[in-house]
Amino acid sequence: MTTLLSVENLSKVFTLGGGLFGKGRDLVALNDINLTVEQGETLAIVGESGCGKTTLGRCIIKALSVTSGHVRYHPEGGETVDLTTLNKREIKPFRRDIRMIFQDPMSSLNPNMRVFDIVAEPLRIHKLLRGKDLEARVYDTLAKVGIAADAAGRYPHAFSGGQRQRIGIARALVLDPRLVIADEAVSALDVSIQAQVLNLLDDLKADFGLTYIFISHDLGVVNYIADRVVVMYLGHVVENAPTEMLFERPRHPYTEMLLEALPIADPTRRKGRRTELKGEIPYLGNRPQGCPFHTRCKYAQDRCRSEKPALHAINGTAQQAACHFAETLELTGAYDAPQKAIA
Amino acid sequence: MPQTPMADKPLLTVRNMSISFSSPDEADIEAVRQVDLTLTPGKTLALVGESGCGKSVTARAVLRLLDKNAVIPSGEILFDTGQGAVDIAQLKPDSLAMRSIRGAEISMIFQEPMSSLSPVHTIGDQIDEIIILHDRVSPKQARERTVALLDQVGVPGARDRANAYPFELSGGLRQRAMIAMALACTPKLLIADEPTTALDVTTQAQILDLLRQLQDDYGMAMLFITHDLGVVAEVADDIAVMYLGDVVEQGDVYEVFRSPKHPYTQALMNSVPRLSRKADRQRLSPIKGTVPSPRDRPAGCAFTSRCPHAFAPCPDQRPERTQLSAGHVARCHLLTREPAEALA
Numbered sequence: 001m002t003t004l005l006s007v008e009n010l011s012k013v014f015t016l017g018g019g020l021f022g023k024g025r026d027l028v029a030l031n032d033i034n035l036t037v038e039q040g041e042t043l044a045i046v047g048e049s050g051c052g053k054t055t056l057g058r059c060i061i062k063a064l065s066v067t068s069g070h071v072r073y074h075p076e077g078g079e080t081v082d083l084t085t086l087n088k089r090e091i092k093p094f095r096r097d098i099r100m101i102f103q104d105p106m107s108s109l110n111p112n113m114r115v116f117d118i119v120a121e122p123l124r125i126h127k128l129l130r131g132k133d134l135e136a137r138v139y140d141t142l143a144k145v146g147i148a149a150d151a152a153g154r155y156p157h158a159f160s161g162g163q164r165q166r167i168g169i170a171r172a173l174v175l176d177p178r179l180v181i182a183d184e185a186v187s188a189l190d191v192s193i194q195a196q197v198l199n200l201l202d203d204l205k206a207d208f209g210l211t212y213i214f215i216s217h218d219l220g221v222v223n224y225i226a227d228r229v230v231v232m233y234l235g236h237v238v239e240n241a242p243t244e245m246l247f248e249r250p251r252h253p254y255t256e257m258l259l260e261a262l263p264i265a266d267p268t269r270r271k272g273r274r275t276e277l278k279g280e281i282p283y284l285g286n287r288p289q290g291c292p293f294h295t296r297c298k299y300a301q302d303r304c305r306s307e308k309p310a311l312h313a314i315n316g317t318a319q320q321a322a323c324h325f326a327e328t329l330e331l332t333g334a335y336d337a338p339q340k341a342i343a
Numbered sequence: 344m345p346q347t348p349m350a351d352k353p354l355l356t357v358r359n360m361s362i363s364f365s366s367p368d369e370a371d372i373e374a375v376r377q378v379d380l381t382l383t384p385g386k387t388l389a390l391v392g393e394s395g396c397g398k399s400v401t402a403r404a405v406l407r408l409l410d411k412n413a414v415i416p417s418g419e420i421l422f423d424t425g426q427g428a429v430d431i432a433q434l435k436p437d438s439l440a441m442r443s444i445r446g447a448e449i450s451m452i453f454q455e456p457m458s459s460l461s462p463v464h465t466i467g468d469q470i471d472e473i474i475i476l477h478d479r480v481s482p483k484q485a486r487e488r489t490v491a492l493l494d495q496v497g498v499p500g501a502r503d504r505a506n507a508y509p510f511e512l513s514g515g516l517r518q519r520a521m522i523a524m525a526l527a528c529t530p531k532l533l534i535a536d537e538p539t540t541a542l543d544v545t546t547q548a549q550i551l552d553l554l555r556q557l558q559d560d561y562g563m564a565m566l567f568i569t570h571d572l573g574v575v576a577e578v579a580d581d582i583a584v585m586y587l588g589d590v591v592e593q594g595d596v597y598e599v600f601r602s603p604k605h606p607y608t609q610a611l612m613n614s615v616p617r618l619s620r621k622a623d624r625q626r627l628s629p630i631k632g633t634v635p636s637p638r639d640r641p642a643g644c645a646f647t648s649r650c651p652h653a654f655a656p657c658p659d660q661r662p663e664r665t666q667l668s669a670g671h672v673a674r675c676h677l678l679t680r681e682p683a684e685a686l687a
């Protein structure tokens with residue numbers, strides 16, 4: 001495996017309510033993130049709302065500037081570049097390689113542009129193709145995502161949610177990218193349409209040799225599509241593992257909690273009351289001392305309240321977790337959830 | 344499953360109910376056609392289906408909270424008040440009879456909590472008001488009950504939080520406040536329209552637990568609207584599957600998940616990724632195409648344009664409700680015109 005992208009010690013701090021003279025409050029949205037994305041894999045990023053998933057995606061494409069750290073891009077056959085050091089002009093060629101698909105298809109498509117122009121726009125911005133060649137590329141890309149050529153003259157409002165998401169995907173793919181960051185790309189879709197888009201993403205990956213960063217809060221979808229999963233909590237990576245290892249035996253109590261909460265579409269595997277699920281995600285501004293998860297963790301010990309656990313490999317495997325007791329805790333996975341006796 | 348005899352007596356029976364919307368310059372649309380639903384005390388019926396199929400409209404009809412351009416051209420909504428049945432479909436939406444049912448006997452948790460909580464009043468004041476309106480108690484007594492309710496639905500620091508405005512609460516706490524409000528008059532029927540769709544899985548699990556607990560405590564019937572089959576499998580006793588205004592299949596949740604009989608129910612279940620190991624993973628089989636608009640609904644079976652099994656009678660003849668076993672019904676020509684094995 002070759003690494004396509006590595007995120008090193010990445011932090012992002014938003015300063016809230018800072019006036020001209022007053023000092024604002026700091027909100028640490030990303031706290032010392034380290035991860036790599038391997039060529040050809042689908043890396044999922046999961047976690048509760050507000051944990052920093054979108055912010056991480058936006059820092060990678062440089063839609064946001066980072067506070068500290070590096071995003072190193074290693075294109076096949078090219079030289080490694082630290083994207084965070086590039087200026088606006090220097091970053092431009094990399095904007096072709098790394099594309100983002102956004103959460104809400106409606107708000108990310110310009111309502112006043114025809115579908116053809118929405119998909120053609122990136123080619124025009126990058127001055128890549130013109131005339132007949134441009135036309136051919138746009139129609140070809142639309143066909144790949146299942147939008148008929150005769151629909152290319154319509155405006156976004158004339159399409160269903162699933163079709164709009166396909167248009168967003170076509171816009172991302174038209175530049176022939178290497179890395180696609182899909183931010184909750186199927187979350188707003190109905191299940192039947194979601195299944196169409198998931199299959200499409202799968203097929204496109206094979207056809208174009210793509211690498212995905214798949215941001216999602218739906219662990220069922222993640223289990224289906226991802227090769228590896230990064231779990232985030234309060235701006236930290238708390239677990240990073242191959243999908244099956246993580247679902248089989250999570251090594252971080254927060255991952256266990258997420259799996260525990262996941263509803264399974266099978267009444268015979270009904271979980272019943274899950275009394276251990278406690279508390280809500282603390283506000284990012286009030287970050288707990290020690291382990292960021294200790295306020296909700298049922299395994300927390302004194303040490304957890306003072307000493308912050310580092311992300312580390314578990315017994316030399318590909319599974320990493322940031323918990324003091326990752327090696328010894330017997331956490332429950334999701335594949336063989338206990339069968340509840342039907343009263 | 345042990346059942347008290349009382350539990351079998353329906354609390355609400357919707358029979359043959361249709362809902363149409365009129366617009367000044369276009370033909371009427373029949374958003375819901377001839378649906379039948381039964382709700383029983385202590386039981387949860389989950390109403391599932393994709394966006395736009397008529398779930399919310401059906402629920403609002405039961406409370407007579409439909410938009411002004413809506414009519415209920417046919418059908419009955421029979422509600423057992425304890426002193427005989429009332430046909431809600433015949434009541435005027437703003438009549439005294441309807442208002443005494445709404446909020447007190449039947450209450451609802453809405454899809455968007457922000458749109459149903461007033462932004463300019465504290466949650467405590469909003470719950471107090473409902474209690475005072477229905478039970479004519481003093482403001483002080485009402486507040487005691489409000490605090491107890493907030494506490495019961497798991498709002499930490501209930502006495503202080505009662506003084507919070509909705510925007511000061513997290514999504515999960517806001518949803519809990521909504522639930523407390525809906526329970527203020529101990530309703531016999533709680534309608535929950537996508538109560539957890541906007542929440543994180545962890546918060547969702549807590550809210551589902553809470554609703555189950557409250558149902559055990561109060562013995563109320565629940566109509567639970569969702570598009571998430573995982574949530575259905577967690578909370579429902581019975582399931583009704585809607586497609587484009589029709590209830591296409593209905594029955595016991597274990598039976599319908601084990602052996603769905605309607606092609607749409609089957610297709611829906613095959614669209615959800617199963618939680619399986621890589622070796623057992625199967626490619627999803629999505630339903631082809633998209634849901635047509637209610638205006639373009641085929642006169643016969645609504646699913647004709649997307650059904651892999653559609654045959655001669657489907658486009659023009661509406662399939663009958665076919666009884667498959669006790670309480671399990673579906674509408675599909677395959678169930679009457681072909682040997683039943685064709686579906687298995």
Ligand SMILES: Nc1ncnc2c1ncn2[C@@H]1O[C@H](COP(=O)(O)OP(=O)(O)OP(=O)(O)O)[C@@H](O)[C@H]1O
Binds near residue numbers: 392410
């Ligand atoms: N006031 C109205 N005027 C005209 N049509 C309406 C009106 N309200 C709802 N409809 C139509 O009725 C149908 C059912 O809508 P409903 O809100 O019940 O869908 P739903 O199943 O709750 O969907 P979702 O899952 O998106 O909430 C839709 O086709 C909708 O466009």
Ligand SMILES: Nc1ncnc2c1ncn2[C@@H]1O[C@H](COP(=O)(O)OP(=O)(O)O)[C@@H](O)[C@H]1O
Binds near residue numbers: 050
């Ligand atoms: N532009 C911004 N200014 C201030 N805070 C922000 C901004 N963007 C995101 N945040 C905050 O950063 C945190 C992480 O947000 P986000 O990455 O959007 O979360 P997720 O995608 O995981 O739901 C949240 O607390 C959010 O409110």
Ligand code: SF4
Binds near residue numbers: 252291299304322
């Ligand atoms: S370090 Fe302690 S508090 Fe943090 S997850 Fe592990 S056991 Fe829980």
Ligand code: SF4
Binds near residue numbers: 606644675
């Ligand atoms: S009636 Fe016909 S179109 Fe409808 S679900 Fe059955 S086979 Fe399919």
Ligand SMILES: [Mg+2]
Binds near residue numbers: 053054103184
């Ligand atoms: Mg996000």
Ligand SMILES: [Mg+2]
Binds near residue numbers: 399400
């Ligand atoms: Mg709705």
